[in-house]
Structure formats: C-alpha cells, structure tokens
Amino acid sequence: MEEGLAGASMDAVAERAGTSKATIYRWWPAKEVLALEALYQSLSDTDQREADTGSLRGDLEALLLPWVRRLGTRPYGRVIAAFVAEAQTDPVFDERYRAHFVEPRRQHAKAAFARAIARHEIPAGTDVEVALDLLYGPLYHRLLHRHAPLSDRFVADVIDAVLRGLSRPVPQLPPYGLEDVGR
Amino acid sequence: MEEGLAGASMDAVAERAGTSKATIYRWWPAKEVLALEALYQSLSDTDQREADTGSLRGDLEALLLPWVRRLGTRPYGRVIAAFVAEAQTDPVFDERYRAHFVEPRRQHAKAAFARAIARHEIPAGTDVEVALDLLYGPLYHRLLHRHAPLSDRFVADVIDAVLRGLSRPVPQLPPYGLEDVGR
Structure with a gap:
C-alpha cells in the first residue's frame, strides 16, 4: 500500500x-x-460488511460509497x-482476484436486491445480474479509464439511474416536445 | 489478430x-x-462509423451491437x-489507447445523445457523461471480469435501463405490494 504494486518487491517484503x-x-x-492476499486480509473486516438499511438505495450506498472513496485514495485505487x-x-x-474481490461484493449486492424484492420495493422479476453490472460497471470504468472523477455524486447518479431503470417496464419513449402539436 | 497480444512478437512482424x-x-x-496502431487502422473505416437512425435507441444499438459482437470474437476481445x-x-x-479507442467511441455516442436532446426525445438536462459511463461501463465490465456473457441481450438490457434511467426524474420508490393496505 505504501509503494503500489509496481514499486513493491519480494526483497522489501522479506526485509x-x-x-x-x-x-x-x-x-x-x-x-x-502476495499483494492480493494481503489486501484481502486487511479489507475483509472493514470494507465488506453488509448493511441492511431498510431500503435498496440505502443498502447500495452503504456498499458502494465507502468502496469508491477508497478507490479514490492512492495507492489503493491503482492497486x-x-x-x-x-x-x-x-x-x-x-481466479483468486475474482474469488476475493469480485464475488463477495456481488454477493452482498445480490442480498440487498433480494431484500428489496422481498419488501416489494422492486419487481420480483428484476434481472439482478444485469443490475449488478449496471452498478459496478460504470465504477470500474472510471477507475480503469480515468476519464472522469469517481466522486460521491457519480455513485449517487449511477444508483439513481439503476433504481429508475428497475422500477418500471421498458417505455416506448415518445417525444415530449411541442413540435408535433397541430400537425 | 491471429495470435493475440501475448503471442505476438516483433520478430514475427518483421518476418x-x-x-x-x-x-x-x-x-x-x-x-x-504496434498492435494498437494496426488495430486502429483496420477498424477506423468499418467499426467506428456513426449511424443516425432517428431514435436514440436505434443509434445506440447501431453503435454498440457491432462492437460488442466483435468483442465476443477471439482474439479481438482479449486484445x-x-x-x-x-x-x-x-x-x-x-494516451494512445484512449485517443484511438475510447474517445472516438464516446464522441459518437455523445453526438447520438445530442441528436436525441435536439429531437426532445430525452431531457435537455441529461448528464451525457454519466449516461455514457452507464452504457460503456457494464460492457467493459463483462469484457474484463468475464463473469457473464457479452450477449446481444445484455446490450439491449443495458440500453433499456439507461433509456429508462434518463426519461424521468428520480423517484422516491414506494413499495407497490399490498402489505400496507388496510393498516
């Protein structure tokens, strides 16, 4: 965590x-x-705790905001x-990366969606796998492509869009302007 | 493209x-x-053409579907x-990767959103940067984490969710079940 992965060496670790x-x-x-296992051990009791806040939005914020704030710190995000x-x-x-860093996070988010379905907060037929990718994909995208900041506001925007995306059937979007009036 | 990036060598290219x-x-x-420049040259007149289909959904499908189908082929996706x-x-x-592969694609998608705003198909205040990340993020996510297929259906699901996410203000989601009736 001090040097980043590129600056780390087995010599320094041994010393x-x-x-x-x-x-x-x-x-x-x-x-x-080694870095993967060390980071996993150091995170497991602080970062991957599940929150049951009573709403899907609250649960997703509790899951994503601390993680994204951490991704914004050096060198954690670059690691x-x-x-x-x-x-x-x-x-x-x-395989180890996915087992330690991807799957647990997806499982926690899946549990949040299951609670939301049980509360009738979102439709029972919600495609949770797609919803998870809609949440995590944009966050990883900004981490990896670095074209825009991984801000709290961005997390809120992503959660908002996903909640809206889940909450009603696919519309045939009509133009809502006035151009066609009177034609 | 025959060997993938790991299997490529300057010796073989020279020969x-x-x-x-x-x-x-x-x-x-x-x-x-070299691989980046070669791939960029070979793609520039086939893959990055802009389509003006008359609807945002059509434009996004025209932009994303051919790309995602190509990402599903070997070795293009792994490259x-x-x-x-x-x-x-x-x-x-x-810098070169972003200039060649990320920015042109974002510019095309931005132009599609601008046309949709001009047609009053989506609100003028749409945060296009966020919308682009909501579209591209999940696609890159499946490419990089390989936890689920990059299918046509997934592209359609992502586009649907983003269009729904854009088309109305943030709701305070009410439970829509019958549990609270009569309380």
Whole structure:
C-alpha cells in the first residue's frame, strides 16, 4: 500500500518481515498474489460488511460509497486497477482476484436486491445480474479509464439511474416536445 | 489478430513484413503500440462509423451491437482487454489507447445523445457523461471480469435501463405490494 504494486518487491517484503525471500516464496508464488492476499486480509473486516438499511438505495450506498472513496485514495485505487490488469493475463491470479474481490461484493449486492424484492420495493422479476453490472460497471470504468472523477455524486447518479431503470417496464419513449402539436 | 497480444512478437512482424526488426522499432517502440496502431487502422473505416437512425435507441444499438459482437470474437476481445491492462501501467500507451479507442467511441455516442436532446426525445438536462459511463461501463465490465456473457441481450438490457434511467426524474420508490393496505 505504501509503494503500489509496481514499486513493491519480494526483497522489501522479506526485509520488513525479518525473514528470507525463500520463505516468502514458499507461501506466495509472486508479488501480485502476495499483494492480493494481503489486501484481502486487511479489507475483509472493514470494507465488506453488509448493511441492511431498510431500503435498496440505502443498502447500495452503504456498499458502494465507502468502496469508491477508497478507490479514490492512492495507492489503493491503482492497486485494484493493477489487479484487474494482472487478471487479464494470469489465470491463477484471475481466479483468486475474482474469488476475493469480485464475488463477495456481488454477493452482498445480490442480498440487498433480494431484500428489496422481498419488501416489494422492486419487481420480483428484476434481472439482478444485469443490475449488478449496471452498478459496478460504470465504477470500474472510471477507475480503469480515468476519464472522469469517481466522486460521491457519480455513485449517487449511477444508483439513481439503476433504481429508475428497475422500477418500471421498458417505455416506448415518445417525444415530449411541442413540435408535433397541430400537425 | 491471429495470435493475440501475448503471442505476438516483433520478430514475427518483421518476418511477415519482409523487413528488419530495427526498421519496425524505428516506427513503433513496443509490440503493444504496434498492435494498437494496426488495430486502429483496420477498424477506423468499418467499426467506428456513426449511424443516425432517428431514435436514440436505434443509434445506440447501431453503435454498440457491432462492437460488442466483435468483442465476443477471439482474439479481438482479449486484445482489447490486454490494451486496457497495458494502459494501467504505461502512460504513453494509455494516451494512445484512449485517443484511438475510447474517445472516438464516446464522441459518437455523445453526438447520438445530442441528436436525441435536439429531437426532445430525452431531457435537455441529461448528464451525457454519466449516461455514457452507464452504457460503456457494464460492457467493459463483462469484457474484463468475464463473469457473464457479452450477449446481444445484455446490450439491449443495458440500453433499456439507461433509456429508462434518463426519461424521468428520480423517484422516491414506494413499495407497490399490498402489505400496507388496510393498516
């Protein structure tokens, strides 16, 4: 977390831990995997707690806002981006990354949607997988492409759009202007 | 495109082109940059054409469906994923990648939203930047995390959700069940 993934080395880890590099390598095959496991351990009791606030909006804000604020800090956000990059070419890393960082977060969000369906807050037929991608996709998009800030406002806008998107059937959008009046 | 980015080498490119590796390196500093420029040249007149179909839904389908179908083919989809990965650690590559692959696509989508606003199809105050991230984010998300298929149906679902999300003010979602009747 001090140096970012590019600046990390197994030598430095071994030195700080007061042990040999061979010992480190016995447990972790590469610095990427070590970083992933370390970050997962340090996060598991602070970041991935589930909140039952009584509303879907509240639950999603409780899940997404702390995470996005953390993504905005250095080097945490760049480390997660480096994890996504590493996962594109290393299948072993990809599997661990998804098991530790992607799936738990999706499971918590899924539980929030299930509670919202049980409360009749959203339609029972809601496609939760699509809803999850509509929530997480834009956040990862700004993290990885860095074209616009990952702000609290953006999180609220994404949640708003998804809640609106869920809450009624697909409309055939009519023009609402006055151009056609009197034709 | 035959071997994917990991399987490509400057040696193979030089051999196929009937020239020396030194000549190739004179023009392109790394195989990633060469691949990026080659892919950009090969795509520019087939993939990034703008369609004015008369409706926002039609324009977005015309823009996104051919791209997503292409992302589903090997190795094109993995090459784009490798580009995103490379862009996380190489600032020069990142700049070219964004200029060639991210910005033109966003500009085309922006033009489609501008036409929809001019037709009074969507509100004039629509936050187009957010709308673009809501469209592209989920598509990149499935490309990079590979947790679910990048299907035509998914593209339609994303477009539907975004169009619904744009078309009315933020609701305070009421429960629509019958639980509270008679209380």
